[in-house]
Amino acid sequence: MVIKRANVPKVKGRLLVVTSGELHQIIERMGMYCPWYASLLGSLSKNKSLELKQLPLISASVLEKYYYLSDQPLSQLGGLHKYHTSGTSSGKRKLIYYSQADEDAYMQIKLEIFRSIMGSAGYQTALADMGTGHAEVTAVEVFRRLGLEADSIPFTLPIEQHLERLESYKPEVLYTMPSILDRILLQSDNPKSYGIRHVILVGEMAPAGWIRQVAGCLGIAEEQITDTYGSIEIGTLAYYSHEYGRYLFADGIVAEGVGTEMLEEELEPLPNHEQVLVLTSTVREAFPALRYVTYDVVRDLRPIIVNGVERMSFQSIVKRIGPDLKHGEKISIYDIEDVVHQQLGQMSSIRVQMDGNSLKVIVYNPDKPDYQSRSSEAEERLEVIRQALEERIPAIGAMIHSGILSRIQVVRGGFDDEEQRSRVKHKKIYYGKVEG
Incomplete structure (x- = not known):
């Protein structure tokens, strides 16, 4: 089966509205990989003035029915990249597909975010101490494209080997997960000796109190620890801006917040300042990333002005909800x-x-x-x-x-x-x- 590449709309994540024409282009492109999506739309597919809020929510039940299938047709296609979820929430690892265009867009967005995070500091070395999944597979390549000497170490190795590698390699940038960094700092006699100048985090929540303790252990400023937010379903989604004190969404992402009453599951109501994060990717195609329900609860989701342009942002991710929690x-x-x-x-x-x-x-x-x-x-x-x-x-x-x-x-x-x-x-x- 050969799939022709459709035109990709040049939509920036900082824009809060996607036009009807752009939506139809996204639906057409995604429909070549997820033909079942048309059945969810019904007559909406013919609506020339279609709005994002009219589209159905892609909830866990929808994905279980159409995407997370043992006989998923995408598994028969050549040229697709495959990644497993961590399974930490559901207990089951699920397979996510990326087309080559998805992969290229993922790398470009991550490069832009990492370039913004590291700025003009002139870092030369980076070490990726990661778990599994998309972030782990692409980490070294991202740093190398940015001109850094980069290496990685598997998280499954005994902590002594992590410490030895940090001591010998002395990376200026450490890309890791909070749980892995916990292991390192709780077992190290002298974390400052590693020479780490900047930590980039991904994968889990990083509260302000925890970041303060980490910065003290490493002997760096809190501003030199940057949290990023992503999902294996969509890719890198946002990063924490120390300048604005909030998470800013990446280009290509449109964010909405909904209450639990909008979801199929029987979930408890959330406080007024918290919402379930719903995301649309304008560049993803081998996953139904149109109003995808993340089940992550964010606090204070709202647009702010960044460099004279309106961008969606949030204060923090506070928890994940779901029917089994x-x-x-x-x-x-x-x-x-x-x-x-x-x-x-x-x-x-x-x-x-x-x-x-x-x-x-x-x-x-x-x-x-x-x-x-x-x-x-x-x-x-x-x-x-x-x-x-x-x-x-x-x-x-x-x-x-x-x-x-x-x-x-x-x-x-x-x-x-x-x-x-x-x-x-x-x-x-x-x-x-x-x-x-």
Whole structure:
């Protein structure tokens, strides 16, 4: 089967409106890879004044029915790039397809974002210490195209090998995930010796309190730690601008926010300042990226003026929701981790466990005598964290007062690197018993 390339609309993510003509071009191009999409549109496909908000939402149930199929027709096409999701939310790894045009657009957008992040600092070396998926596969190539000497290390290796590689290579730029950086900093005797000047993050939430602790450990300014936001379904989506104190969307992305009442699943309502992020890509074609529901909840989604141009932005990603998350849809990992790091005042890693109506926050912080001791002072610090979590996160406090949750437990956990590297993402809610 040969698919001819349709004209790609030159739509910039900073524009908040996609014209009817551009929408029809996107639908036509995507329809060659996802012909089933026409059945969702029905008579809308003939509407010459089509608007984005008229299109159906591409929810998890739609993708399960049409895209995540064992006999997906795209699997028979040649020339497509294939990537698996991490499976951290659903427990199942799913296959995502990229055409060569998708791949080229992904690389170009990522190059532009990384160029903006690194500016004119003149970095010469970069190391990618990543998990799996699209970001890991393309990381070294992106840095090399930007003129840096680059290398990578698999996240599954024992932490000792990560530390040895950092010590010998001394990368000026480290591209990694928060959970992996936790492993590095919690096990390193002298992180400043690696010579890291800039950290680029991807894959998980990076609260302000955590970033502050990381910057202190590495001996760099907080502005030298830049979080990026992406998804394997669409690609690189946004990056945190220290200048504006917000995440700015990449070119080629149109962002909307919807309430949970707009989704098929029975989900709890969100606070007024939070919305479920819905994205449209004007360059993607081998995935139905027209009003794709990410299930990520963002805070304060709104346009701002950047260099005289209106661009969509948001303050932070606070959690992921979904039909299987139970009470977790009310709980923000971002806020929990931010509170812990602000109160603890030193580098640590956390796990959040939900077992029935019990919420436990396990704090991992190895080789810190003052922390590991069971002195009254150490116990008091954990109690302060518990109180702060109940007081400063209204959703948790409300669930406790209403009896939905029992009192929060904040406990120590023993750091086991073998367990840490068994999965790439840790910043999520665990259900059932988690040993602390």
